[in-house]
Amino acid sequence: MTRLPEEMLHNLCPMHAVLDETGHIRQAGPTLHKLSLDRLEGARFLEVFEVYRPRAVDSMPQLLQTEGRKLHIRLRGGVRTPLKGVLVSDGQGGAVVNLSFGIAVMDAVRDYALTSTDFAPTDLAIEMLYLVEAKSAAMDASRSLNTRLQGAMVAAEERAFTDTLTGLRNRRAMDSVMERLVRSGHAFSIMHIDLDFFKQVNDTMGHAAGDHVLKHVARVMNDETRAEDTVARVGGDEFVIIFGNLTSRRRLAELAGRIIERIEKPVMYEGRECRVSASVGIAISQVHGQDPFELIERADQALYASKRAGRAQFRFYDGSDGPDETLGKVAVGNE
Known part of the structure; x- marks a missing residue:
């Protein structure tokens, strides 16, 4: 037809x-x-x-x-x-x-x-539309993949800077924060904390009890610090707190006293008391460009001076000859 x-x-x-x-x-x-x-x-x-x-x-x-x-x-x-x-x-x-x-x-x-x-039938418009749709689908998939990858990277970085037991920052995070503060030229202070008698808890009550105590100590430190401060677990029973833009000796002494007082209170685990205390060393950045590792060393020296003096107390590093005589559990010293 x-x-x-x-x-x-x-x-x-x-x-x-x-x-x-x-x-x-x-x-x-x-x-x-x-x-x-x-x-x-x-x-x-x-x-x-x-x-x-x-x-x-x-x-x-x-x-x-x-x-x-x-x-x-x-x-x-x-x-x-x-x-x-x-x-x-x-x-x-x-x-x-x-x-x-x-x-x-x-x-x-x-x-x-x-x-x-x-x-x-010979019009290429439909083929072009298919290509556009395929490109759009590919772009959507690419954006979705990039979003997931970015999320995974953020999560991986977070894990890399987090202590898995306590949820605090770790040593790597501490080093990063200190280097950033030094580069910015902002004054800051460091509080080095070591738990007294923690080994006895582990030896007599087991590591589960010790982990329970460490988590409790982490909560105490988070409670007593500001959101902008960095609380890190840097060893088995060692902690470091970095206070940005806080160099007042009186304020730091108050914080150290409260932390020591709260950590000394017995922690209950399976019906038994876990007793630890804390020795604290404090170092304050004196000049811009202060070597962060040198500051940690000074806080460490002040910490062990506290231990030698009888534990459950704090001491400042005076920035010249060594640890000074400021120690105690309550606010002492001058601004």
Whole structure:
């Protein structure tokens, strides 16, 4: 059966419009019908579509003069989708105008719910849409993967700087914080804390009891420090607290006294008392660029001076000859 020219146009050019000599639409392709809410056949082409390039096209004779040129067209109503078109005269005063979406194809597919059947078989628009969708899916997958990787990196860094038993910072985190404070030039102080009689708890009651005590001590230190301070467990029963922008001897003495007092209180484990105390050494940065490891060494010297003096007390490093005589469990010394 021989196909009619109209049917052939529908298959080859689903966005065509056949115009008569008066400029009225005699036939429109199936896809073109999806763009307009009004019936196209019988309507004047230039009343449904606006030719905005080239300008001053408002009659059929002027429209015929654009033959072979690219037309820029948009709907006068509705979504006003921009279209590209080309006109071919039929030699009898009428014409065929074939339209396409151009780079607006993605918007058109969304706005009019178009499918592959709305395009000519040779039109590359659908293939382009598939590529765009594939790229979008790949980009979404890439963003999701990057988000997961960043989350994993943050989690890994957090684990690398965290003591697994107590949840405090570890030595690596302590070194990083001190180096940052030294680079910034901010004054800070260090409190080195060592638990007294902790070995006896481990030996007599077991490591589970010792772990229980360490977790309790960690809570005490977190309670007594600010959010911006760094509390680190740097050894089995050794802790370091870094106080940024805090160098008041009176304030540090108050903190040390409270920490010692709270740690001395018995900790219950399975109905038995665990008794430990704490010796504390304190060092204060004196000048910008202070070597952080030297400061730790000074706090360590003050700590062992506290132990030699009888434990369960604190002592400051005076910054010159060695540990000074400021010791006790309550606020002492001058600002």
